[in-house]
Amino acid sequence: xxKTLMAAGLTATLAGAPAVAxxxxxxxxxxxxxxxxxxxxxxxxVAIDLLTPSSVxxxxxxxxxxxxxxxRTAWHxxxxxxxxxxxAGTGWVRQEGQDRRVIKPGDVVWIPAGVKHWxxxxxxxxxxxxxxxxxQDGKNADWLELVTDExxxxx
Amino acid sequence: xxKTLMAAGLTATLAGAPAVAxxxxxxxxxxxxxxxxxxxxxxxxVAIDLLTPSSVxxxxxxxxxxxxxxxRTAWHxxxxxxxxxxxAGTGWVRQEGQDRRVIKPGDVVWIPAGVKHWxxxxxxxxxxxxxxxxxQDGKNADWLELVTDExxxxx
Numbered sequence: 001x002x003k004t005l006m007a008a009g010l011t012a013t014l015a016g017a018p019a020v021a022x023x024x025x026x027x028x029x030x031x032x033x034x035x036x037x038x039x040x041x042x043x044x045x046v047a048i049d050l051l052t053p054s055s056v057x058x059x060x061x062x063x064x065x066x067x068x069x070x071x072r073t074a075w076h077x078x079x080x081x082x083x084x085x086x087x088a089g090t091g092w093v094r095q096e097g098q099d100r101r102v103i104k105p106g107d108v109v110w111i112p113a114g115v116k117h118w119x120x121x122x123x124x125x126x127x128x129x130x131x132x133x134x135x136q137d138g139k140n141a142d143w144l145e146l147v148t149d150e151x152x153x154x155x
Numbered sequence: 156x157x158k159t160l161m162a163a164g165l166t167a168t169l170a171g172a173p174a175v176a177x178x179x180x181x182x183x184x185x186x187x188x189x190x191x192x193x194x195x196x197x198x199x200x201v202a203i204d205l206l207t208p209s210s211v212x213x214x215x216x217x218x219x220x221x222x223x224x225x226x227r228t229a230w231h232x233x234x235x236x237x238x239x240x241x242x243a244g245t246g247w248v249r250q251e252g253q254d255r256r257v258i259k260p261g262d263v264v265w266i267p268a269g270v271k272h273w274x275x276x277x278x279x280x281x282x283x284x285x286x287x288x289x290x291q292d293g294k295n296a297d298w299l300e301l302v303t304d305e306x307x308x309x310x
Contacts, residue, residue, distance in 0.1 A: 022268075023250060023253070023270070024256075024264060024267075024270060025264070026248065026256055028262055029261030051240065052265050056265055059214065059235055059236065059289040060238075060289070062238060062287070083217060083287075101179075101181055106184030107181055107182065108182045108206045108217075109180070110179070110180045110182070110207050112179075114177065115177050115178070130285070134214040
């Protein structure tokens with residue numbers, strides 16, 4: 001039983017009740033199957049690799065997100081903000097009411113809490129970014145309407 | 156004056172008092188000079204590139220940290236935990252009382268709050284990782300003693 005709990009990342013307390021182990025974890029690439037972005041929150045093909053398993057409690061949800069050409073998030077806001085670290089390709093980010101901006105590898109995007117925006121690949125090229133999405137009261141995003149083709153192409 | 160405030164990333168309110176602008180920011184690589192890790196908290200040569208300027212308030216302090224061969228942090232803990240994303244080279248991470256572990260590109264390390272540990276390059280190879288260090292009550296780390304050569308080499 002103790003072994004099972006330990007294998008599950010838990011330890012037994014003296015009283016026998018399981019408690020979350022406070023141990024440093026190393027998660028290799030591929031520890032969790034890739035998730036495909038759902039059609040309510042994304043347009044086009046979007047692949048999401050979680051950086052830590054969902055069973056591990058962290059102050060942000062974090063993933064590597066890969067957008068096929070033309071793919072993008074829906075419009076959305078974050079209750080505690082989001083940081084993007086672009087790792088590959090060429091993409092676009094747009095804040096409502098502002099010009100679309102090109103993002104490339106090495107760029108870091110800071111999206112403050114409550115700012116309506118979308119991000120994704122350009123029409124011709126894919127794009128990957130790490131997304132560090134800070135959690136507030138158990139929530140990391142408020143999803144809104146999909147980005148229409150017209151809005152996506154508007155410069 | 157308005158232009159100066161806007162250039163500084165601030166906007167003027169109707170009353171004329173400056174307020175932090177809620178805008179999406181894109182920070183290109185090299186926006187801030189590289190910092191060299193100080194000798195109280197690091198052994199050997201450590202270069203830190205902040206992902207966002209220190210003037211921007213985010214729920215974590217985030218940087219790309221590059222350790223020369225043999226370089227490492229001091230022993231330390233984090234009040235709200237830390238996530239490392241290894242991007243290059245080969246490194247070691249060690250939790251007090253546990254075996255040293257090898258980390259390589261693609262590995263993600265989760266260090267829970269309050270766990271005493273160190274991380275750095277191996278003796279023969281450099282290592283780079285993104286470090287997402289969550290802030291609690293204005294603090295992101297409690298620094299302890301330097302890692303002795305003996306402790307560093309112990310497997």
